Amino acid sequence: MKILLTGASGLLGRALMKVLSNHNTFQILGLAYSRVHNGLHKLNLLDKHAVTQLVTEYQPDVILHSAAERRPDVSQSDPEATQDLNVHATAHLAQLAKNTNAWMFYISTNYIFDGTTPPYHPDAPPNPLNVYGQSKLDGEIAIQNITDQACILRLPMLYGPVDFIGEDAVTTLAQSLVETPEIKVDHWSPRFPTSVEDVAQVCRHILEHKSQHTDFNGIFHWASDPSFTKYELAQKIVQELDLSTTLIPDPSPPSGAPRPKNCQMDCSALKNLGLGVQTPLQQAIQVPLNDFNRLRHTL
Template sequence: MAGASQPDGRRAFVVGGSGQIGGWLMRELAARGVSAVGTYASTPFQGLVALQAAQLEAAACELRAHRPDVVYYPAGFTWVDGCERDPERAYSANLHEPLNLARAARDLGARFIYFSTDYVFDGIRGPYAEDAPTNPLSVYGKAKRDAELAIAEELGPLGLVVRTSWVFGPERQGKNFAYQLVRTLSSGQELVCPGDQISSPSYGPDVAHAVVELAERNLAGLIHVVGPEVMDRVGFAQAIAQAFALDPGLIRGKPTAELGQGAPRPLNGGLLTPRLDSLLPGIMRPLQASLADFQAKLHDPQLAGWVKPVN
């Protein structure tokens, strides 16, 4: 499938193919007949190649060897409190390492798609559209914002930044909030959530579907890709609990100020999607439909052995 005769966008390189969004990007690309190479850092799923983005020259070399048309970068150091404790690693993994590969992509004439977050905002007046001014509160948010700016400046029309938020759904590693919730509530334990943090739940398979569609249309700049609802974390948790027939009474909301999280959080966050709505209306399913599809995928024989069971 890969070859000189393929049209633009038919060879992809996914840094973080073992992750939540990266896994769905790999499936989405395969379903479209795109030849995609995916990488892992510490979780070696079959078919992926090893890549440590911190090994700058080796990582760039690996990327160049595959001569992609499009590079997706759903990777980085995403533990927000860990970033606050280790700013050097946060800036390295979320800014310098992706920028190194963004430059390698640009030098090949390939497009580069970077994944960012609503943590680039302060959460005073969310939800935010693409043109809202950023003001990150945390090291994670600052590193992401700096990466957004650097990619826009250095890649111009070859760069696309996708901001997303609260990504959930079936995945290979089983790490996201929905998995944690199902594991906790199924064992009869209480789940404490920040009741005052508001954002946009986003269904992982739909995020990947939308982003590949945007990439194949050669879109550049900044585009928000999130689900249509803006809600608080307790409401989100209760919706997941109900979908999995678990007791929502075990979910307890607490103010962020009492949780002792290491990094400050934007409270009234979330993203508006004017660009996505005009380009691909309805591509992100509402929460209830996403939860129904989540259940269906957990029981889909074609995904058995790929999607991790919830418990």
């Protein structure tokens, strides 16, 4: 199976590259833009001509589309750039997938929901509260309008191996906890922090399943449980890093782009197919915390 992976230099994309290149069922070409290393191919997804040329030449069986602007506050302050990458580039890839008979595998987010009526089934009505969530939903809609040979996988907050402190929520939080002796942390929104290494395995399972069941298409959810507010996550980090930081639970919504309160997703469709992997947070969090310790001592 020939896979074209966008966003291969990103938090999730690196985990996908690692897992998929370890299986000889898959031949994978990873795309990056500003962080081109480890054999990745440089491509600006906003350059439609270059994207068309590459897809036409490579003739993938699957376009696994992970690249996106995924920082809600950045999207909120630059909706047009977000729209260009998250919607227009996605629509273009979907059209190319259709033209070349490739399967479109799109990574989306639980931020397409408003967080008021969890748990959300894949067919629950979306109602994004911020520009980022709207753009990812518009990407989903664009794909659905172009091709029915597609899979949309919605994910919650991700963490895992990081290239820099602040690349995921765990190392961002760890940095604040190290720097601040007493800190208020969001205890308003339950999150479902999920390891990118688990997500990469789930994607591998989906791709293997697709190779056996050619009619497999649709919208799916994946997340770990149980939930953690950022305050509860901070408690774990304080414990693991042996910090003396005083944590104060903050019961009010965070500032910045509006966030949904509780976007818990119903993941039973993939679980029922036996396709899921869930590493307990206590275990998987060691990966970004080890990176955090290594990176902060090299600063």
